[in-house]
Amino acid sequence: MVLVHKPVAVPRITVAPGHDIHGFALEIDNTPGSLAKVLNALSRLNINVLQLLASPLEIEAPTAPVYMVVDLTGVTTPIEQILSELRGVPTVKSLEHIPPTLPGYLVDKFHFPLLLPGGLRVIAASEVVWRSILETGYNRLGAPAMETFLWYIGEGVGRSLAHHWARLLKATGQSLITILLGDGKALGWWDGEAQVDWPKSVVITLRGCWEGLYAEKWAAGCHLVRGIWQGFISQTFGRDVKLVEERCISRRDECCQFIYREEPTG
């Protein structure tokens, strides 16, 4: 089965001009069917759920926080009655109403901070921020210095990530590489695959790598990402390797490809 990739709208900020959008922050029982009861109540009121986030911090927690964005455009039931009906659902332990900050603009004020498994905090930033970091750095420092800076930062990041995931998941070798590929995809950095024939070669192929996309203006290559993978592979296998980016979307290739090849001895 081929998995069809879909972009995802992260339910942190909702923009829906001309729509009467509202947020509901609930604590519900962490039991089978609990969420379905809430959704059934909304269905009976003919309310469309635009976004939904249900994610307990611990799998066995007795309750789970749920955040949902609903579209009340054209809904005649008063908001107080909707809230009352939801509070009446037996699995709902608490409910807060989050009105839009501005008409058609709603922020999830319920969840903070953002966490990954293991309690790692995530500090997300939009494309505007990442583009600006590259643009400012390349323009102010010049390409060679910026590339060097990005690589050094990346190399350290890669080593730290390898250390973290190895400790958290007790993973080693190729499993760790699979984890970093997944980590990057989950957080929107890349969609990638790896061919590992350690110690002879490692080939990392990434599609949609943000650094390559945003460095296109300078055809600069992905120095932060190359550093991350170089540091990660070095730490994972306990040997300093050199990674070369042989293809890059910043240079109009279809993907970014980083290759390590064992150097011949003797």
Next chain:
Amino acid sequence: MNQKHHIEPGSGLSVKPMDAQLTQHLKDALSLQGYKIHDGHRVVGKSGVEHVFDIVAEADGGGMHAYVLAEELDELHLLACYLKQLDTGLPITVVCSSEPSDRCRKLAEDYSLKIIVPGPSGIPSPNFTGAFSASLR
């Protein structure tokens, strides 16, 4: 394969070309001291990034010293030089036509970069020649 595809001469910073007479003076002084001169020398650093230096002086024994020429200096220029030095391992001396600020002097010291200034008129002074010779030690 090195990351060569994207490199442009110089750091990309807005540094005006240094007076040709002064540049020639630097090269002559280095040659007199027995150094082999490389113009626009390219060095691939540990990161795989290729760096271009205005002048690289190579001693008989193979030791190398890089010179970056600048009309004016600011903090970002020094940071770029520091990154080049860190990545290539080449000691760098910045030859600056105008007197750098105290802040730049302090930053250069923190970054282990040397700055030498020819003199107020742009004509190399005896002090400059001394500092220049010292930069090679």
